[in-house]
Amino acid sequence: MTDYIIVGAGLSGIALAEELTGRGKTIKVFENNSQSSSTVAGGVYNPVILKRFTLAWNAAAQMETAIPFYKALEEKLGVNLVEELPIYRKFNSIEEQNNWFTAADKRSLAPFLDTGLKKELNPCLPSQHSFGRVIGTGRIDTALLLEKYWQFLNELGVFFAERFEYQKLQLLPDGVAYKSHKARRVVFCEGFGLKKNPFFNSLPLYGNKGEYIIIKAPSLKLQVAVKSSVFILPLGNELYKVGATYNNQDTSEEPTEEARESLLSKLRSMITCEFEIVDQVAGIRPATKDRKPVVGQHPEHLQLYCCNGFGSRGVLMAPCIARELAAHLEEGAPLDQETSLLRFLK
Known part of the structure; x- marks a missing residue:
């Protein structure tokens, strides 16, 4: 048995x-x-919810368990799974800047929020109010x-x-x-x-549909992830994943024109360079x-x-x-x- x-x-x-x-x-x-x-x-x-500058539920403990877990799987499977990837939050106002510093003063968030703001990040990614870096972030393949x-x-x-x-x-x-x-x-x-x-x-349990677009932007040359109204994640070879949407009404797994246009609108408000869409993907997150x-x-x-x-x-x-x-x-x-x-x- x-x-x-x-x-x-x-x-x-x-x-x-x-x-x-x-x-x-x-x-x-x-x-x-x-x-x-x-x-x-x-x-x-x-570990940080970047919309509100709060620590995700139980995130510190989860980080302590998750990263060694994936690194052990790298050894076991003989592949590279863990990539350290800095995440920057683009500030859209002085108020957001101030909220970042207020959050960084909290004991639970202090290890994760860098108070040394970056004025410029990328020529194609302008901001009047600087960028804040989350510490210890990355990506799992x-x-x-x-x-x-x-x-x-x-x-x-x-x-x-x-x-x-x-x-x-x-x-x-x-x-x-x-x-x-x-x-x-x-x-x-x-x-x-x-x-x-x-x-x-x-x-x-309810479904929360998330959609991403994959773009090719040769001029962007971005080596970090950036969060504003959407996330921009570098994939290599001039490709970037842009997302994601949140829709708890649609439980189909097919990409939609509505999500595509929403992501495009938000992306165009963030970057100034030319790009082309090469793919669009969707999945249903299981949520409570x-x-x-x-x-x-x-x-x-x-x-x-x-x-x-x-x-x-x-x-x-x-x-x-x-x-x-x-x-x-x-x-x-x-x-x-x-x-x-x-x-x-x-």
Whole structure:
């Protein structure tokens, strides 16, 4: 009998697979590549919410867990995944400058906000009010991570590139049976796909659609990420990812003209050089109303668990939450009440 079936191999599923196998547990992983949020996302790790100059929920602890986690995966998979990437916030007013300094005086934010503002950043990126740098930021190559980790699991013979058929899951006294597989427990890490899961679809998970455009701008020559009304992320070879939109009404994964025009309008207000659009991508982020993950055991079917709801911060959240869930599953450690799915069942 396998210890765990993991359904979904995005950032959440990969992090949980690492934590469980690191404890000597056996796993089987099912992934049908139906959810694209992990690969579409910018992959940026940044502890600060740059719209309001506040620290994201539990961000300092997440940074301490996430960066070593991805660097260990670099060694394991033999690829480069972690890129240090400075992020600058463009200030649009003196008031925003003042808010930055006020935030930097707070103990929780002081390690992350550089008070030595930069007057000019790039000739094609003018600003009357300077730029502020976030300290310790970077980017994870999420697309490469998923590709190589799936390949790694496949070589171990524990990866199944197929849709998980819920109706074929049998609940047994000592675990579950699924087709020819038996396991002690199943953990669903399906992202927004959880809404189609008959065991957990009552949880208040909603889709937050994010769209990006990819542009080619030979004159821009930007080596850092910049946030104003949109993020500009350098990809190399004169390419930049620009985004993202937030739409909790549209749950289709197709790019839209409306998002494209919105991103173009905001980009043109930021840069002065010529560019061309070479691609547009979209994905559905799994989100909750309180912007915290939803993790834990099904209230009736005790063999079933979920690990979900990371929204736009999966790069930082996934390793930390997976570690907490694995400790809960194998060592009986209590789950954080802020993330436990029980908060929605009271």
